[in-house]
Amino acid sequence: MDDLLSKVLDLQGAWTAQNTEEMQKRGVCIRQEIPDLLREQSAGLAEALGVTRDMLGIEGRDGTGLKTEVPWVRVCDPVMSPSATTGWYVVYLFSGTGDRVYLSLNQGTTVWTGGDFKARRIEDLRARVGWARPLLAEKMATRTDLCEEIRLDARTPLGRGYEPGNVVAIEYSREALPAQERLLADLCYMLGLLQTVYAAERLTPHIPGDPSPEVLEAERSAAATAGRRGRGASRTGRSGQGYRLTSAERQAIERRSVNVASAFFAAQGWKVQDVGTRESFDLLLKRGDERLHVEVKGTTSAGHDVILTRAEVEKQRKYYPANALVVVHSIHLDRTGVEPVASGGNLHCTSPWKIADEDLSVISYAYRTAVGRDDGDAEVQSALEVLKKGPRRASPALQAPAGPQ
Known part of the structure; x- marks a missing residue:
C-alpha cells in the first residue's frame, strides 16, 4: 500500500491534463491497483464502516478524458454516497506537488436538485463540516495526528475544491509514508468516524448547509412532473442529496x-x-x-x-x-x-x-405548446384525413416488379 501511494506521489510531478505515459501509469495505480488492494481488505473495512462486504464502495478516479490534478481513491457506503459529488466518504487525496497524501473524511461538493447538480457554496460546505465535527469530538480526542485543514497545493479550481469539504484528515508526507499495516489501521479508524456521521445523518431531518427539505422536495417533484430522470431515494430517505x-x-x-x-x-x-x-x-x-x-x-x-x-x-x-x-x-x-x-x-x-x-426563484414553468392551437389542430386533422383514406397505392411507375424481368 505504501509503495502504491509513493508511486502516485512520484508521478504527480509529471502531471498534465493530457494522457501521457506518466498519466497512464498514474491512472492504472489510481483506478485499479489501489482499489484492488483495498478490496482484498474488504472484510475489515466493511466491519469498520458497519456495512456488509457487498455494500462497501471502493473506487478511484483520475479524470475522464482530461487528467485531473488531484486524483483520488475513496471508500464509502454507496447508498449514502452514490457518487463522489454527493454524500460523505473517506478518501485519499494526493497533493498537486506530490509531497503529501491525505486520508480525509470529506464530502461531495454538489447537491442534486431533481433536475441537475448544483454546486454547493463554500460557506455551505463549511456549515456541514461544522455539523459533523462535534459528532466526532469524543473519538477524535484519542488521536493527536489529525488535521482539520488540508493543503493540496493545486493550481486548478477542481483540485482546490476538496479543501473546504474536509472534516478531518491524516496527513502522510512522501518521505515518511507508514507501512501498510499502519495505513490500513488508519483507514479503519477513519471509516469508524464515517459510520458515526452516517448514523447521525439518518436521524436528522436537516444538516446545516443543505437546502431546506421543502425546497428540495419541490425541485424534485417539479423535475418528476416534467419527466426528468431522477436519482432514487436510499433506504434512509436520503441518497447523499438531502433528507426527504x-x-x-x-x-x-x-x-x-x-x-x-x-x-x-x-x-x-x-x-x-x-x-x-x-x-x-x-x-x-x-x-x-x-x-x-x-x-x-x-x-x-x-x-x-x-x-x-x-x-x-x-x-x-x-x-x-x-x-x-x-x-x-x-x-x-x-x-x-x-x-x-x-x-x-x-x-x-x-x-x-x-x-x-x-x-422569487422559478422552480418550474408551465409551457403552452402548439397542441390544441389552430395551427396544431390543422396539422392533426390533415394527418387524420390521410389515415382515414388508408395507405396510398404506389403509382405504376413506382410499384415493385411482380417477378424476374
Whole structure:
C-alpha cells in the first residue's frame, strides 16, 4: 500500500491534463491497483464502516478524458454516497506537488436538485463540516495526528475544491509514508468516524448547509412532473442529496409552526383563527378593526428559503399591507417514535409583507405548446384525413416488379 501511494506521489510531478505515459501509469495505480488492494481488505473495512462486504464502495478516479490534478481513491457506503459529488466518504487525496497524501473524511461538493447538480457554496460546505465535527469530538480526542485543514497545493479550481469539504484528515508526507499495516489501521479508524456521521445523518431531518427539505422536495417533484430522470431515494430517505420528508413529518412540522405562530399573535392581543384548510393563507387575525392575513411556513432548516404557491403569492400581494409572513425555522423533528414529533423552532415575522420579484426563484414553468392551437389542430386533422383514406397505392411507375424481368 505504501509503495502504491509513493508511486502516485512520484508521478504527480509529471502531471498534465493530457494522457501521457506518466498519466497512464498514474491512472492504472489510481483506478485499479489501489482499489484492488483495498478490496482484498474488504472484510475489515466493511466491519469498520458497519456495512456488509457487498455494500462497501471502493473506487478511484483520475479524470475522464482530461487528467485531473488531484486524483483520488475513496471508500464509502454507496447508498449514502452514490457518487463522489454527493454524500460523505473517506478518501485519499494526493497533493498537486506530490509531497503529501491525505486520508480525509470529506464530502461531495454538489447537491442534486431533481433536475441537475448544483454546486454547493463554500460557506455551505463549511456549515456541514461544522455539523459533523462535534459528532466526532469524543473519538477524535484519542488521536493527536489529525488535521482539520488540508493543503493540496493545486493550481486548478477542481483540485482546490476538496479543501473546504474536509472534516478531518491524516496527513502522510512522501518521505515518511507508514507501512501498510499502519495505513490500513488508519483507514479503519477513519471509516469508524464515517459510520458515526452516517448514523447521525439518518436521524436528522436537516444538516446545516443543505437546502431546506421543502425546497428540495419541490425541485424534485417539479423535475418528476416534467419527466426528468431522477436519482432514487436510499433506504434512509436520503441518497447523499438531502433528507426527504414523509407526509407525516410534513404534517408534524406544519402543526408545530402554526401553533407557534398562533401563540405568538395571541400574546399580542390578536384573535387568531386558523383558516388554512379553506383559504390560501393560514391565519386570519382580528384586533378591533384591524385584520391581518398570515402565511405560516415551518422548516427544520435555517429558514433562508421557503416554498410559495402561485395562489399564495397572488393573494398576499392583494392583501398587502394587511399581511404577514411567519417562518418558524430550526424546528426539531424527532423521528425515533412511531409517529414523528416536532418541537422547538424560532419564529421570524415579516409584516407588512411585500413580495418583490427578485426574491422569487422559478422552480418550474408551465409551457403552452402548439397542441390544441389552430395551427396544431390543422396539422392533426390533415394527418387524420390521410389515415382515414388508408395507405396510398404506389403509382405504376413506382410499384415493385411482380417477378424476374
